Amino acid sequence: MKNNSIKYTYIFSFFLLMGLTGCDEMLEVEIPKEQLESENIYLSDATAEATVNGIYQSMVTGLTFVNSIHYMPGETSDELILRSQLTDVYTTNEIIETDGSVSGMWTDFYKTVYNANKAIEGLSASTALSPDKTKRWIAEAKFIRAYCYFYMTNFWGDVPLVLTTDVERTALAPRNTQTEIYTQIVLDLTEATNNLPVNYSNYTSNQRIRATKWAAEALLARVNLYLGNWTDAATHASSVISQTATYKMITGLTANNSPFIADNTEAILQIPYFNVAYAYEGGAVFTAGGKYLLRKGVSIFETADARKTNWTNTVVVSGTTFLEPRKYKNSFVATPVERSTVLRLAELYLIRAEARVKLNDITGAQEDINVIRNRALLGNTTLTDPNQLLDLIALERERELFGEFGHRWFDLKRTGKADQVLGAIPGKIWTATDKLYPIPDSARRSNPFLTQNLGYN
Template structure:
């Protein structure tokens, strides 16, 4: 192998895991001119800061983060169909292990995980960095790693839990159980929450583009909801909701007053599109006129729902409703960002947890926050099962086309077989609830087994 001081160590061990090329070839690739070797990154605050920024940037440089993660689970669930109404492997739930977008998601998540691991190792080993900043940067890296693993285990189930950059450990890493993955997610987020800043003052112009304590608490609320830990889910959600000088529900939804506008009061974490003046979701994925349409159309919404008015378009000449949450399509205004975490989800998380804890009035209050923002009347339901059904419906209405929420909700609530098995055109089997482990990854790693059904 050539001298490590002139070789680029970025994600090489994960190329082994994801199966993109051979070992010798990977470990001898020259450093791209725009990158630094890892041995020089952590010798000063500015270069370390740039590296942490790069971890966030990696979340929007590949289409997996800004495209696939929205439309693929939308199609495999009961949320989206192509405007052309042509069938594809996602709508029919016939994804193959050679599928490109599925493989790209796997690859992109592991690239970001590698970046996070590299930062944790490098910053921990460095003696040249300002201690307070180093602590914060490690916490940010742990948050991002937990975020990636949350999606990986919910898309693919058991996946390799990689916490190092050491190639001898990553190249043939076996799959870890989902329990092990979740344990690490909770550990990372708990540690990150202690060390992340409580506001955005450390970041340029107070922009909401990097993780704070409240981003970690938000993801902890979601994770505990998924794990059925209702008390913990309520507690973490309440911790963020109580920060009401920073986070507030907006009123009067419009194109320029929405939870997707840069630095709005509902935004907990947004990722900017570097060197772009538009949001890809509005420009390429859900453009004016509609590439995808909502499977349930107008029946998803109650009469007068402001989300239907402001977050959908009627496709010209049809009655189809196309998702249109992001309005910026290759123009400079309104300024929007990919919104990763936002306040509305926390009210829905807390409402569900409160029903499970038999706090009916508290659950009603949280549901009504969401309904009132959509110009809908307060709920009068008191039956726990009816309230849970309403919360599930409000999650559909509020979170459609965002980061696979509907797909994950169907799985975590045990409704997926019941809902998807009766939809015409779907070739549904219970094993379709997990996506296939990509063929390229399994080809390079003999310890990667395939999910059942593929």
């Protein structure tokens, strides 16, 4: 009876936080069994290890981390349009509070945060586990929690900062400020860097599918870039780039030699689908002949750019030439083995390049930009004007990171260009308040302390 009581308390707390109502909605979200057996899973290293691994698995049981996180911000920015060239609520920026995809993202993020919090609590309370492994597992959970909150605060702004599974403290949690969210993100990542492994030897066959110190450093570099902490952004990026025995830029992009192949030298963190060898991005989101096209098409690429050649298909739709995103090559097949690539080395060079421009290190910025351009078979930049270099970096980010994890959407917002760029696109019904997604109506019905973002009901 005691075990059942614990189980139902966690379930009740979880669904109150998610804002889910009704039996049908509850059945749609599964909590892994190992996440519920709280009295047993932290009695041995083997079961604790499996539980932490289950947090990563929870990131691909829903669609957010491998689907919505790519296409939704792609459409709400100037990156993706529908192949049909019809509009939807994302391309027009008319998302409503009851939108199922937005609600699904909210739920998936908080589900993963819940699983991370539960692991942190269970691991911290256990006296039966290896102390060194316990520190590593807690660090992994904190990294994942920070990763989720980075996306939540960039999608919704102020969100509840939930650091416990205690139902009395989570069910009616109000929104915390973005400053508070970022403070916790930096704290979690900083603590994680102290206890995460410095290589992948702790993981099966050295697979790059769980967090290391360098994953935390990479995310710290991104976070500090967003916060305008240029020195810290450059320092954290450099800490990863300097690990040349582990991380190297790929030369000669091909279908079998790309940053999305399993365990390639550019990969810092990848998340696999468990028991299969394909990535959902290539199998369903950005398939050949699929749903999405790059809005700007060939205009963003130079003629010889290897990324255009290897990461897109040229298609003609209604007499107009477009490019369709095709970074992931397999479609529910095992060759090549690809994984959802969460963090990769190229972003770190682009982060450091931008930070260096801001710090007036023009030569250093040029060197970093040229690493990215040379990998794409493009020549070195000769630009020296800081503003022109920043424009080039923004363009290289478009070319390098299209279709990945909302980078373009976030870049437009963090650089203050969203209103100018998106307000000028025909078909977009753009207002300044569209820079944040609506807080899901289902969450607000369950929690009256959740206020709505401006511009929504």
